[in-house]
Amino acid sequence: MKILRWVLGLIFIALFFYYNFFIFQGDIIFKLINIILFSSLFVLFRVIFGPSPADRIVAVDILGILIVGMLALMGLHYENDFFVDVGLIWALLSFIASLAFAKILEGRSLDD
Amino acid sequence: MINETIGMIFIFVGIAFDFFGVLGLVRLPDVYNRLQAATKCVTFGSAGILFGAFIMQGFSSFGFKALLGIAFIFLTAPVAAHAISRAAHRSGIPLSNKTVVDFYKKDHELKE
Numbered sequence: 001m002k003i004l005r006w007v008l009g010l011i012f013i014a015l016f017f018y019y020n021f022f023i024f025q026g027d028i029i030f031k032l033i034n035i036i037l038f039s040s041l042f043v044l045f046r047v048i049f050g051p052s053p054a055d056r057i058v059a060v061d062i063l064g065i066l067i068v069g070m071l072a073l074m075g076l077h078y079e080n081d082f083f084v085d086v087g088l089i090w091a092l093l094s095f096i097a098s099l100a101f102a103k104i105l106e107g108r109s110l111d112d
Numbered sequence: 113m114i115n116e117t118i119g120m121i122f123i124f125v126g127i128a129f130d131f132f133g134v135l136g137l138v139r140l141p142d143v144y145n146r147l148q149a150a151t152k153c154v155t156f157g158s159a160g161i162l163f164g165a166f167i168m169q170g171f172s173s174f175g176f177k178a179l180l181g182i183a184f185i186f187l188t189a190p191v192a193a194h195a196i197s198r199a200a201h202r203s204g205i206p207l208s209n210k211t212v213v214d215f216y217k218k219d220h221e222l223k224e
Contacts (some may be wrong), residue, residue, distance in 0.1 A: 028120075032127055039134040046137055046146075054143045059222035061192055062137060062150045066130060068181060069158035072165045073123070075174065084165075084177040088184060095188035099195055106199040 029077045036070045057101045066096025119168035129153050140210035143200050151193040152222025159185055 020034050043066065046059040068087040075083035103109075133153025140146045159182045166178040201216055 017172065032123065035127055035131060039131050042138050052143060052200075052205050054196065054203075054205050055146065057196055058143065058147050059151065061189075062134070062154050065154050065158050065185060065189060066134075068185065069126065069130065069161040072158075072162050072178060074186065075163055076168065081172075081174040081177060082202045084174060084181060088181055091181065091184045091188060091222065094208070095192050098192035102192075102195040102199040105196075106202050 027077060033070060033073050033077075036066060036073070042064055052103060057098065058107065060101070061094065061098045064090060064097075084108055115170065116168055119164040119166075121165030122160050122167060126164060128159040129157030129160060133157060141210070143205055144207065146196055147193055147197055147200075151189060155185055155189040 018036055018039075020031055024031065024034070040063060043059050043063045047063075050056045050059065068091050071083045071087040071090070075081055075087075078084050130153070135154050136149030136153065137146050140149055162178040162181045162185075164173045166182075169175045169178070207214065
């Protein structure tokens with residue numbers, strides 16, 4: 001059963017990389033953005049099926065950091081720098097949201 | 113030309129760190145293991161992408177914003193991870209059954 005899960009996951013990842021690098025026609029930066037979107041699919045899996053509330057909080061925190069890198073790549077492709085502004089604000093807001101979620105998880109109120 | 117080559121090398125390394133960190137977020141057995149794998153790898157990966165963008169764009173407004181993004185990520189991500197892990201341990205989320213030692217619980221019992 002464990003071997004079957006390993007093989008299924010490996011086939012899934014290998015199919016994605018084969019499609020991304022050999023069939024998909026596009027710029028090289030678009031292919032890299034596709035890899036980050038595929039990674040955020042795993043993060044959303046952990047958000048939906050996480051066994052405990054802390055798992056979901058960790059996944060949301062990680063998603064915020066991934067999006068910052070993706071926005072930098074989009075700014076490189078479109079030759080425009082307001083994407084990086086969005087990334088800066090996203091990083092700070094994700095930090096504040098993580099601290100607030102941690103406080104609520106611990107059982108304290110927000111103005112403690 | 114040489115700037116673009118070096119920047120693309122940094123971006124490739126950052127994408128690889130992102131992908132393996134998210135793979136650790138899915139595969140590891142425990143909240144704390146997932147937290148340490150995902151936070152360290154994804155922080156370094158996104159910082160690598162932003163540094164590659166800085167090298168490709170030079171000292172323009174894009175480059176300075178990318179450097180500011182690296183500073184924000186390096187300041188905020190470890191603090192958020194520490195707060196989440198502390199809140200998870202205090203709210204009683206169980207550790208994995210392969211855990212060898214738990215120093216936080218031992219120190220807390222000594223202090224009581």
